[in-house]
Amino acid sequence: MHILLAGGSGFIGSRLCAELLSNEHEVRVLSRDPHHADLPEDTETVMGDVTAPDSLAPAVENIDIVYNLVALSPLFTPEGGDEMHDIVHREGTQNLVDAAETANVAQFVQMSALGADPQGPTSYIRAKGRAEEIVRKSMLTHTIIRPSVVFGSGGEFIRFTKLLAPPFLSTLPGGGKTRFQPIWVGDLVPMLSATIQVDAHENQTYEVGGPEKLTLAEIAKKLHAADGRPTTVVPIPMGIAKVGLSIGEQIPGFPLGLDQYRSLQFDNVTTDSDITAFNLTQADLRRIETHLNRDH
């Protein structure tokens, strides 16, 4: 198959690129700056930007399957402000879907996020929810994957958690009680690759999470323990955190704002993880502690 990976230069996309190449597919990666992308040798690259529709026609030419893994991280306030999520995730998805339809692409795989909801509490979650609607309403055969947070070398989640909750004495909004279900990138990528192998995945939406549901405080303690640094979490009331972040977000370049505060008010766990659709059980998936001890 000829596959286009939009966002294929990123944390998850670059691993998916290697996986698809190893499965004998021809892979083309769309990137705004392909020369800086660290990709396997056999990868074809094309310069393009999902917010620039004209740049997408050459990218989808002769392509059978499109994966949309384009991202603006929800962990930090994006350059240009929170409205950039709508431009990149919703408008960008619309542009890519339009280009894929025009080019008669056979299948579209959309990387969404757990909790994606057009009416959701943060710009990222709303944009992801609206992007899903665009994909579902399209004429394309599609699969939508909604993971919880993804961890692995080069990913942002571990770095972000260590920054938010430093070692030894860590103040966390609400005591860090928000629950996450971290999934290892090495477990997620084969699922992404499997979506195009079996007809049963067509027009499905899957929520996927790792083997454990952990609070942010528990995750922070595990991360620092792996570095040999014990951590005590001291709760700061959510109201005070909100005031602090609403002041912080007025400061140019300050990386956190009210959306990050809002995202800490909602659990990011599956009700019923859909990993069974990929013939997996929770026991097959890597725990975050195992990853930390292996260091890869």
Ligand SMILES: NC(=O)c1ccc[n+]([C@@H]2O[C@H](COP(=O)([O-])OP(=O)(O)OC[C@H]3O[C@@H](n4cnc5c(N)ncnc54)[C@H](OP(=O)(O)O)[C@@H]3O)[C@@H](O)[C@H]2O)c1
């Ligand atoms: N990582 C997680 O914990 C997590 C959790 C849930 C869902 N997801 C979703 O999984 C997908 C992949 O995430 P990731 O962590 O791999 O993200 P990432 O490492 O930040 O990579 C995102 C990629 O998007 C590309 N990109 C950004 N803006 C673009 C634009 N305007 N036009 C074209 N490409 C653009 C970037 O490529 P260039 O800079 O080369 O252009 C980058 O390689 C995203 O949809 C994300 O929302 C991730």
